[in-house]
Amino acid sequence: INSELLRGDLMEDFLSGSWRSEFKPYLDLSVRAVDRNDITTINLLKPEKPSTPVLKPIVNKDIAELTDVLGTAIKEISNERDNVFEYIRKRSLISKQERLKHVKQVINIEKYKIVFIGTIGAGKTTAISHLFDFVDEVDKTQEINNKKRKFTATEPLFSTGSGRTTISEVVIKHSDKTFIEIEPYKKERLEELINWFCESFYSDTNGEVISVELERAIRSITNLKKIIKKSKDSFGKATSQTVDTAKNMSLEMTIDEMKEHAFNNAELKLRKYTQEESRIYCPDSEPPKAWLKDIFNKVNKAELRELSLPKKIYIYADDNAFGSTYLKKFDCIIDTKGIDENPIRHDLSDYIEREDTICLFTSSYNDAPEANVRELMKFFLSQSSKSYEDRFVTLVLPQNEEPEKENDGDGSRDMGISIKKKIVKGVFESLNLKFNDENILFYDALQFFDSKSRIERDYDIEDIEDSKAQVISNISAIIENRKILLKNEITDIKDSSQLITEGKTLSEEEIESLNNAIGKIKKIGNLENRVPSYSYEEFIEKYIEYYSERYAAWNTKDAIHRRLGTFEERGFDTYFDATVVAEGLDDTEMVRKFTKDLKEEIRSILLGIGETLEILNPLIPEIITNFESQYDNFVKNESKPKARIIAKGENPKNFI
Numbered sequence: 308i309n310s311e312l313l314r315g316d317l318m319e320d321f322l323s324g325s326w327r328s329e330f331k332p333y334l335d336l337s338v339r340a341v342d343r344n345d346i347t348t349i350n351l352l353k354p355e356k357p358s359t360p361v362l363k364p365i366v367n368k369d370i371a372e373l374t375d376v377l378g379t380a381i382k383e384i385s386n387e388r389d390n391v392f393e394y395i396r397k398r399s400l401i402s403k404q405e406r407l408k409h410v411k412q413v414i415n416i417e418k419y420k421i422v423f424i425g426t427i428g429a430g431k432t433t434a435i436s437h438l439f440d441f442v443d444e445v446d447k448t449q450e451i452n453n454k455k456r457k458f459t460a461t462e463p464l465f466s467t468g469s470g471r472t473t474i475s476e477v478v479i480k481h482s483d484k485t486f487i488e489i490e491p492y493k494k495e496r497l498e499e500l501i502n503w504f505c506e507s508f509y510s511d512t513n514g515e516v517i518s519v520e521l522e523r524a525i526r527s528i529t530n531l532k533k534i535i536k537k538s539k540d541s542f543g544k545a546t547s548q549t550v551d552t553a554k555n556m557s558l559e560m561t562i563d564e565m566k567e568h569a570f571n572n573a574e575l576k577l578r579k580y581t582q583e584e585s586r587i588y589c590p591d592s593e594p595p596k597a598w599l600k601d602i603f604n605k606v607n608k609a610e611l612r613e614l615s616l617p618k619k620i621y622i623y624a625d626d627n628a629f630g631s632t633y634l635k636k637f638d639c640i641i642d643t644k645g646i647d648e649n650p651i652r653h654d655l656s657d658y659i660e661r662e663d664t665i666c667l668f669t670s671s672y673n674d675a676p677e678a679n680v681r682e683l684m685k686f687f688l689s690q691s692s693k694s695y696e697d698r699f700v701t702l703v704l705p706q707n708e709e710p711e712k713e714n715d716g717d718g719s720r721d722m723g724i725s726i727k728k729k730i731v732k733g734v735f736e737s738l739n740l741k742f743n744d745e746n747i748l749f750y751d752a753l754q755f756f757d758s759k760s761r762i763e764r765d766y767d768i769e770d771i772e773d774s775k776a777q778v779i780s781n782i783s784a785i786i787e788n789r790k791i792l793l794k795n796e797i798t799d800i801k802d803s804s805q806l807i808t809e810g811k812t813l814s815e816e817e818i819e820s821l822n823n824a825i826g827k828i829k830k831i832g833n834l835e836n837r838v839p840s841y842s843y844e845e846f847i848e849k850y851i852e853y854y855s856e857r858y859a860a861w862n863t864k865d866a867i868h869r870r871l872g873t874f875e876e877r878g879f880d881t882y883f884d885a886t887v888v889a890e891g892l893d894d895t896e897m898v899r900k901f902t903k904d905l906k907e908e909i910r911s912i913l914l915g916i917g918e919t920l921e922i923l924n925p926l927i928p929e930i931i932t933n934f935e936s937q938y939d940n941f942v943k944n945e946s947k948p949k950a951r952i953i954a955k956g957e958n959p960k961n962f963i
Contacts, residue, residue: 366794370411373801377404380808391821392813392923399807399929403800413662414793418638419786422658423702425669426677427645430704430752432473434669435642436463437752438775439479439634441624443596449759460760464600465642474520474607475617476654477642481634482623485595487602488586491615494575500525500616500876501573505566508557517866518647521876524609524616526553529569578615585614595628633779638663644878649857650679651686653883659687665698665785667748672705675731681738682892688740689893692936696741697789700782701731705751724749738893746785750778806925817920824916831905842901849897850888854881890942898942906938 377400384397425431436442441464448455465477475489492500504517504525517525526532531553540546556565579585589598599622605611606620626635634640643655658664668684670677676684687695710716710723728747735742754774755766762771813821858864858879867874872881891899910931917927 366414366797367411369797369801370407373797373804374404374407377407377804380804391818391825395923395926395930396807399926400804402929402933403804407797407800410793410796414790416663418636420638420641420658420661420664421782422641422643422664422666423669424643424655424658424666424680424683425646425702426679427647429645429669429671429677430706431645431669432465432477432642433463434702434704434750434752435479435640436465438750438778439640440629441465441479441596441599443600447759458759458761461756461762462600462760464596465603466600473620473642473644474518474524474609475619476644477620477622479622479624479634479640479642480638481626483625484623485589485599485625485628486586486623487599487606488582488621488623489606489614489617490582490619490621491578491580491585492618494578494580494615497528497573497575497578497615498570501529501569502566504529504553505557505562505569508554508565509562517876520607521616524607527609528573528616529553530572531556531569574612577612579613580615585617587611589628595625599624633775636779636783646679646683647877648859648863649879649884650683651884651887652878653880654878655683656883659695662698665700665782667700667702667782669702669704672703672709672727675703675727676701676734681734685738685740686887686892688735688742689899690939690942691741692932692939696743696746697785697792699742700746700748700785701742703727703731703747703749705749706753710749745781745788748778748781750774803925803929813920813922817922820919821916821923824912827912828909831908842897846889846897850885853884853888857884886943902938902942909934 381397381400381404384400385393386397387393423431423435442461443464445460445462446457447460448457450456465473500517500521504522534550534552535547536550537545537547553565556568560568587602589595589602602611603620603622606614606617609616624634626632641658643658646652646655659666668676668680670680684699684701687693688699705724708720710720710727711718713723713726716723716726727749728744731747732742732744751774753760755763755771757763762768854864858867863879867879867881873879889897891897894900894903913927913931913934917924
């Protein structure tokens with residue numbers, strides 16, 4: 308801070324720290340300081356050593372000390388299983404010790420991965436480009452009244468075209484150098500894709516159902532593109548026609564001739580098939596932003612003859628070249644492939660399950676939360692033991708002054724967003740899902756730009772930066788809140804452990820009451836007597852229904868079938884789908900449905916123990932937490948054999 312900008316009492320007030328409570332820590336903030344003579348904007352940059360790393364050693368010390376205390380207490384308790392009370396005390400302390408290990412791992416995450424998940428065309432990639440300064444100022448001309456006028460447009464570097472998506476997942480990381488690398492398809496897989504593409508023109512089912520982006524890339528590699536030819540009709544009016552060179556070739560050649568032509572054009576022997584070889588650095592002589600935009604566009608469209616098709620694209624950005632301070636705050640930014648037919652995908656599940664991710668589920672304004680996104684979030688949020696709500700964010704992406712047009716609003720943006728936030732919150736409440744209000748965010752990347760990507764006259768760079776800073780601030784606050792919850796959990800573990808270690812022994816009457824409760828739970832344990840025998844039939848019906856809805860087109864089913872159940876390029880995995888169906892999308896279906904009453908029965912017994920036996924009160928919350936975690940794991944484990952049985956063609960009754 309340049310102290311010369313502030314004088315006298317104002318300087319004292321400013322440095323007193325009275326403003327700090329209004330802002331979350333570790334953010335880039337702009338504070339407007341008013342001098343007697345003028346207004347100056349002062350940037351408060353992120354400290355070199357923010358307070359969280361300073362606190363980590365303290366927290367780690369607390370965890371280490373508490374772990375030692377628990378270890379000593381555990382050793383002092385008898386191993387005899389006949390003494391039920393002592394056994395429960397010991398298991399509870401062991402559970403707390405294991406939980407501390409998990410808390411330590413999570414609280415020591417240096418930087419989080421920010422994962423953007425959303426449907427195709429919702430504006431996910433555009434939002435990422437603007438938030439993290441992957442935009443460039445481009446000089447353009449416009450003809451008005453037969454006069455050419457120059458103007459500057461702000462364009463995203465990762466443009467994919469209206470309503471489309473990238474060919475693959477994109478991972479963006481901070482680096483001291485700017486370069487792109489890809490995880491390439493192997494030569495054998497690329498050959499299969501080219502073969503399938505050629506065969507599609509000779510197939511009765513109209514062949515493969517590959518994404519628009521993948522088809523475009525294969526056409527580029529084989530030089531069998533769709534070409535737009537412009538001409539004028541007899542009246543002199545300009546017209547255009549799309550010519551499909553691959554389609555025309557299939558009408559003139561045999562399938563073998565077409566394949567030979569395609570492979571000759573593809574020159575597969577000249578391409579690189581390892582990630583290390585598939586790396587391109589930005590030359591020092593070229594402007595990094597212009598270079599990145601050009602190379603990313605060529606990689607996304609498979610226009611570089613030396614590279615294979617990308618399964619994943621990695622972008623490494625030097626902040627000195629791009630000027631973004633936000634990228635360094637996080638481990639990486641991940642732009643997942645857009646959701647289409649099937650929202651509950653294996654690749655998305657892998658990210659969601661990780662403890663070091665903050666998942667931003669994007670939706671367009673009018674549809675928020677969009678149906679497919681809602682279904683994906685619901686599937687995970689219904690697993691109560693995992694606390695996904697601490698890492699889940701609903702990111703609403705308004706466009707074209709949609710908040711101002713909100714029904715029942717007063718025409719202001721703030722009122723519109725407030726109404727929409729209540730609507731989004733209401734959706735989660737109607738689904739009985741736990742979700743934090745603070746995790747419903749809004750960001751309009753194009754709010755301050757006109758239709759030609761020029762900054763509107765009423766706004767300036769500061770407005771754009773403040774808008775971005777607010778979103779990054781909110782994401783940082785979500786991460787910080789998670790750490791605070793974990794720190795509070797350490798205190799809770801410490802307090803409850805003390806109550807457990809100081810507990811007295813049970814009387815004969817209390818032991819009898821406890822044994823009765825244990826007997827009730829043992830009776831529930833025999834699921835064969837409780838799960839309906841018809842459940843295997845319902846699983847088959849549900850699976851066929853799920854499969855038919857997700858993959859409605861016959862040629863999609865045909866493509867999946869000929870790939871033995873998976874379609875990697877589209878993210879289709881019918882074996883993973885089977886585990887999802889068997890588990891149940893919520894507690895009204897399949898394993899969750901058939902075990903819902905059993906779960907509530909056990910919870911009721913456990914709560915009853917705490918009410919009847921005061922001495923066990925400190926143990927019951929821990930037992931219930933463990934039970935819910937074990938229940939969610941049980942559901943997942945029970946679902947997998949069903950999928951394997953169906954996949955192997957075995958009798959589905961075996962899963963009972």
